Amino acid sequence: MSVASLERVSVTPDDLTITPRDRRFGREERTPRWWLNNSPYETALYNALSATFPKGEAYFIESIRAFREAADDKLLGEIKAFTTQEVIHSREHSAFNKRAVEAGYDLSSLERTVDESLALLKGRPAILDLAATMALEHFTAIIAHELLANPRHLANADPATADLWRWHAVEEIEHKGVAYDTWLAATKDWSRWKRWKLKSLLMVLVTRNFVQHRTQGVLELLRQDGITGLRAWVGALWVMWGRPGIFRKVGKAWFQYFLPRFHPWNEDDRALIRGWDATYDYRQEPPRKRVRSAA
Ligand SMILES: [Fe+2]
Numbered sequence: 422m423s424v425a426s427l428e429r430v431s432v433t434p435d436d437l438t439i440t441p442r443d444r445r446f447g448r449e450e451r452t453p454r455w456w457l458n459n460s461p462y463e464t465a466l467y468n469a470l471s472a473t474f475p476k477g478e479a480y481f482i483e484s485i486r487a488f489r490e491a492a493d494d495k496l497l498g499e500i501k502a503f504t505t506q507e508v509i510h511s512r513e514h515s516a517f518n519k520r521a522v523e524a525g526y527d528l529s530s531l532e533r534t535v536d537e538s539l540a541l542l543k544g545r546p547a548i549l550d551l552a553a554t555m556a557l558e559h560f561t562a563i564i565a566h567e568l569l570a571n572p573r574h575l576a577n578a579d580p581a582t583a584d585l586w587r588w589h590a591v592e593e594i595e596h597k598g599v600a601y602d603t604w605l606a607a608t609k610d611w612s613r614w615k616r617w618k619l620k621s622l623l624m625v626l627v628t629r630n631f632v633q634h635r636t637q638g639v640l641e642l643l644r645q646d647g648i649t650g651l652r653a654w655v656g657a658l659w660v661m662w663g664r665p666g667i668f669r670k671v672g673k674a675w676f677q678y679f680l681p682r683f684h685p686w687n688e689d690d691r692a693l694i695r696g697w698d699a700t701y702d703y704r705q706e707p708p709r710k711r712v713r714s715a716a
């Protein structure tokens with residue numbers, strides 16, 4: 422495939438700027454144990470997601486950076502900004518996870534599950550890591566979109582923690598095309614069928630793992646709250662798939678990944694980013710030491 426036809430498949434907006442917003446959240450406070458809607462179920466879902474982020478995001482960075490040689494200058498700049506954003510996300514979610522531990526949760530078995538999933542890909546071709554990262558970045562982007570578009574998800578949350586999740590969602594939307602464009606560059610000589618086959622296969626495997634492991638994680642955290650058996654299952658499934666039902670709500674966007682002309686930027690949802698940037702007063706933040714980009 423020529424460079425010209427590669428450009429045709431990437432629809433990342435020319436005027437997109439990926440801006441790392443080096444922010445810190447909730448450092449001076451104790452996060453309530455049930456920080457979301459005073460609900461162990463809703464809290465467990467987000468805590469289970471956050472437990473996976475520090476290791477997961479480090480894996481995304483490595484997977485994408487392994488294909489830097491395939492990128493042009495524009496994409497290289499985006500990979501650099503992506504890396505900086507993900508490094509800061511990891512830092513903030515590590516701090517958040519520490520507060521969850523201080524609130525009484527033990528996240529070690531959830532973190533072990535991430536290690537086991539990553540071990541499955543060890544020693545395999547790097548393109549599989551990139552395809553898995555691309556699938557998970559699609560997941561995070563569509564969940565981020567839903568989180569910002571529908572205030573119900575973070576209603577009655579601890580304010581600093583809600584800010585953490587919204588900030589993270591903004592940046593996930595902003596860099597949602599980076600893994601995909603890196604994939605397009607890395608597989609530019611592949612046939613469309615070969616590309617579709619591998620990216621779809623990895624999406625199916627990643628989805629199965631994601632749903633299974635996050636459900637286990639939620640059940641484990643509920644167990645630590647003394648909620649077990651049928652009550653735990655019904656409550657966990659209801660939060661994920663019923664109401665607010667964030668996984669159900671992203672179903673259509675998830676499926677679009679398999680369509681022939683899919684690209685994360687087929688939907689330009691930067692209005693959600695502008696909405697947050699306009700309402701959040703960055704000037705309230707004291708100046709911080711800049712995070713060095715690893716790129
Ligand atoms: Fe992130």
Ligand SMILES: [Fe+2]
Nearest residue numbers: 507558561593
């Ligand atoms: Fe990301």
